[in-house]
Amino acid sequence: YGHAQKMWAAMTYAFGHLQGLGNLPWHESELHSSQMLGNPLVSVEVSSYMCSLWHCKVQAGEVAISACAITSISTFPLMYHFNNHPENWAILDYQPGRCSDGSSESSWWAGGCIKRCLHAAYTIAFLCMLHSDEVLKIQLHNLHFFSNGLILMLPFKKTHQNGNIKPFWLWIMPTEEHLCAIQAIAKWIVASKILTGYLFQKFASANQPLTSERFLELFHNNLLDIGVDPSSYGTHSFWHGGYQYLHIECRWPLHHICEWGGWSLKFTNLMIVKYLISHNDDATELCEHFFNPYHSPSVKCPHCRRSCPCA
Structure with missing residues (x-):
């Protein structure tokens, strides 16, 4: 689905800007019944296909997961x-040829x-x-x-x-x-x-x-x-x-x-959450310790090195 989205965007740009067809929906001319106008990628057929492709992806159990984060503490x-x-x-x-012998130096x-x-x-x-x-x-x-x-x-x-x-x-x-x-x-x-x-x-x-x-x-x-x-x-x-x-x-x-x-401050989508939380990342704390007053947080302050919950 992600690859199809990129192809859709590229072809929409090609027809709209390079071919000068604009972003008007693909429709039949009112003057000539056999003439089509607009951008063919902005059509009901293409939109329906992309929606069905998305539903197939969801039904197959695929989830969009971002790359695993590099952590500053590990x-x-x-x-x-x-x-x-x-x-x-x-x-x-x-x-030259130092690592070609298959030894440990490889x-x-x-x-x-x-x-x-x-x-x-x-x-x-x-x-x-x-x-x-x-x-x-x-x-x-x-x-x-x-x-x-x-x-x-x-x-x-x-x-x-x-x-x-x-x-x-x-x-x-x-x-x-x-x-x-x-x-x-x-x-x-x-x-x-x-x-x-x-x-x-x-x-x-x-x-x-x-x-x-x-x-x-x-x-x-x-x-x-x-x-x-x-x-x-x-x-x-x-x-x-x-x-x-x-x-x-x-x-x-x-x-x-x-x-x-340099990101948008409108917060109109959840892209920020995508990079803040990912299924690939290791959990910093177990949920049973969220309210545990005897458990120290696993992340310390990098400056004052405090690890108390109020740090």
Whole structure:
């Protein structure tokens, strides 16, 4: 059904804008009985087909589930500490054919340079709640450093097709080093020695952005390093996890999160709930402990480290 929706939207745009048929419903001309006018994709037949397809999906028991969220208290620090281990963080000279013998070294799918690149992309996508392609299109001139942080000016954003993208002000996070985008970006720039062009470039081709497919492959490899099944994780996992981090751990109100991410403040749909709650995510607490006064919450405040219910 999701694929059919994308095809429907694409063809509606093609007939409406590229062919100049507009968005009028498909109907028979009042002047000429054999002539049809309007957009054929905006018709009763197509709408009925999409509705029936949706009903078939629901009857089959399919549920729209978003990607599993990357959490700031488990998955993210595990990847951070694994990548920062001396043997994984060291930048070594390229040795062709090193992993072709099927030995234990075959698990070394990336060196310290790639690990720095990934961690920088992780932190930006997580804190700014961005799509992977939005992160991978960032160029060096989009970053403006100041004494305690940087200003990120995105070149484009899916929710702002006509521009007017608000900048992201990122600050140093000394108490949460694994989430600090400033340190991660600085370490990547120093290691890669990139002076111009895209911040995240292909490793074999200069000044070409890393593709979302390649980024997802590297991300899945990183999850396998820490013993996590990557099948339920995707490029939306950072966006999803960043939203939960800001709402649950940082206790930001919803309108602050929407303003930070550049989302609509009209709250006319449940897209926000989709990223706040997912069947893929692990429950932070069991329901039998919701009113239990003797049970400490499983999530602590990242700043004051309190775990009491009133924290």
